[in-house]
Amino acid sequence: xxxxxxxxxxxxxxxxxxxxxxxxxxxxxxxxxxxxxxxxxxxxxxxxxxxxxxxxxxxxxxxxxxxxxxxxxxxxxxxxxxxxxxxxxxxxxxxxxxxxxxxxxxxxxxxxxxxxxxxxxxxxxxxxxxxxxxxxxxxxxxxxxxxxxxxxxxxxxxxxxxxx
Amino acid sequence: xxxxxxxxxxxxxxxxxxxxxxxxxxxxxxxxxxxxxxxxxxxxxxxxxxxxxxxxxxxxxxxxxxxxxxxxxxxxxxxxxxxxxxxxxxxxxxxxxxxxxxxxxxxxxxxxxxxxxxxxxxxxxxxxxxxxxxxxxxxxxxxxxxxxxxxxxxxxxxxxxxxxxxxxxxxxxxxxxxxxxxxxxxxxxxxxxxxxxxxxxxxxxxxxxxxxxxxxxxxxxxxxxxxxxxxxxxxxxxxxxxxxxxxxxxxxxxxxxxxxxxxxxxxxxxxxxxxxxxxxxxxxxxxxx
Numbered sequence: 540x541x542x543x544x545x546x547x548x549x550x551x552x553x554x555x556x557x558x559x560x561x562x563x564x565x566x567x568x569x570x571x572x573x574x575x576x577x578x579x580x581x582x583x584x585x586x587x588x589x590x591x592x593x594x595x596x597x598x599x600x601x602x603x604x605x606x607x608x609x610x611x612x613x614x615x616x617x618x619x620x621x622x623x624x625x626x627x628x629x630x631x632x633x634x635x636x637x638x639x640x641x642x643x644x645x646x647x648x649x650x651x652x653x654x655x656x657x658x659x660x661x662x663x664x665x666x667x668x669x670x671x672x673x674x675x676x677x678x679x680x681x682x683x684x685x686x687x688x689x690x691x692x693x694x695x696x697x698x699x700x701x702x703x
Numbered sequence: 704x705x706x707x708x709x710x711x712x713x714x715x716x717x718x719x720x721x722x723x724x725x726x727x728x729x730x731x732x733x734x735x736x737x738x739x740x741x742x743x744x745x746x747x748x749x750x751x752x753x754x755x756x757x758x759x760x761x762x763x764x765x766x767x768x769x770x771x772x773x774x775x776x777x778x779x780x781x782x783x784x785x786x787x788x789x790x791x792x793x794x795x796x797x798x799x800x801x802x803x804x805x806x807x808x809x810x811x812x813x814x815x816x817x818x819x820x821x822x823x824x825x826x827x828x829x830x831x832x833x834x835x836x837x838x839x840x841x842x843x844x845x846x847x848x849x850x851x852x853x854x855x856x857x858x859x860x861x862x863x864x865x866x867x868x869x870x871x872x873x874x875x876x877x878x879x880x881x882x883x884x885x886x887x888x889x890x891x892x893x894x895x896x897x898x899x900x901x902x903x904x905x906x907x908x909x910x911x912x913x914x915x916x917x918x919x920x921x922x923x924x925x926x927x928x929x930x931x932x933x934x935x936x937x938x939x940x941x942x943x944x945x946x947x948x949x950x951x952x953x954x955x956x957x958x959x960x961x962x963x964x965x966x967x968x969x970x971x972x973x974x975x976x977x978x979x980x981x982x983x984x985x986x987x988x989x990x991x992x
Contacts (some may be wrong), residue, residue: 563711586742675806
């Protein structure tokens with residue numbers, strides 16, 4: 540059996556082509572951190588419960604601890620590092636900061652990726668919709684209240700702009 | 704929490720996948736959405752020697768209406784099934800059931816075939832395919848066979864799939880089961896597996912008389928199965944509160960729950976009665992109008 544054979548993977552990570560070698564058994568989350576130096580991908584539970592490792596994989600959110608690295612060959616990946624535009628934070632990142640939607644910050648990348656997808660869908664957001672959308676992400680600091688506020692603030696700002 | 708070493712094979716076609724699955728010298732597992740298998744491998748509860756990744760086999764994904772059946776490819780993402788107009792029109796229960804699975808991020812990757820083949824008795828899709836009288840299409844290098852959902856699930860995580868076989872499609876016969884549905888499940892947190900739940904299908908006349916019924920309790924037996932006693936109690940009677948209570952009690956009496964960290968067997972029995980009551984109450988809403 541040849542399980543430890545190195546596999547070459549080539550993927551687009553935050554707009555940049557990255558080619559790396561990995562073991563088959565390596566999770567995508569580990570490979571992104573170790574091989575691609577994308578350390579905003581946080582590993583909390585390593586079995587798909589906490590949501591901290593959430594990334595965008597071929598256009599939709601996915602938990603990178605529930606994928607093996609070779610599955611990323613040819614994929615388009617966006618991590619939390621891909622949200623900001625240069626030095627300019629994404630509106631969600633601004634809102635998380637302004638509304639104190641994080642304390643230790645460990646879970647924040649996963650929340651941001653899920654919230655970004657929710658906002659991109661463009662539907663009307665209520666507190667209930669936001670709470671449902673983030674129900675797969677665990678935060679042990681904030682009690683979620685300020686995270687919900689931050690996401691709703693961005694949604695409100697956007698609908699305000701649309702009405703202008 | 705790291706998987707044991709394995710050989711990775713990215714299948715390029717169904718034939719390619721089946722050829723690797725046919726190797727009986729090594730333990731081969733198919734990788735669908737990975738939302739259950741990858742955690743099992745991370746915890747070393749599953750240690751396949753070869754993993755056949757089906758994610759590149761586009762022919763295994765898709766929803767199609769074909770004569771009297773709605774055919775859903777095994778690799779169709781749960782999120783795509785949930786959003787399919789064909790599913791909304793013909794199999795509204797399936798849409799309801801998938802809405803209870805994990806979270807949107809999980810449903811983006813999770814597949815219908817993966818969940819059915821994994822056969823967790825607390826999961827939504829195994830119970831839903833039994834309720835809907837679906838047929839499982841199994842393929843191997845030797846050919847194809849079809850297994851009805853009621854004969855597919857043997858026990859906890861055990862199905863009729865033989866070594867070398869792959870679940871390639873779930874086929875739903877249209878019009879063969881009652882149209883109206885109700886579903887209820889209890890979870891500790893949104894998106895968790897059910898501690899107990901119930902799915903009911905019924906045709907209900909204007910005076911609320913039940914013509915046909917199918918009742919499938921969830922998470923209270925080693926494998927999803929219909930409650931024959933509950934169905935007998937429903938057919939031919941008006942769906943009033945008294946009948947609903949009788950049926951709920953029959954489901955509770957007829958199931959075989961076990962104790963685990965999520966709840967005792969006695970608690971599950973009480974809970975499944977309440978979930979059956981709620982599922983029937985939901986089914987009744989709007990009936991007879």
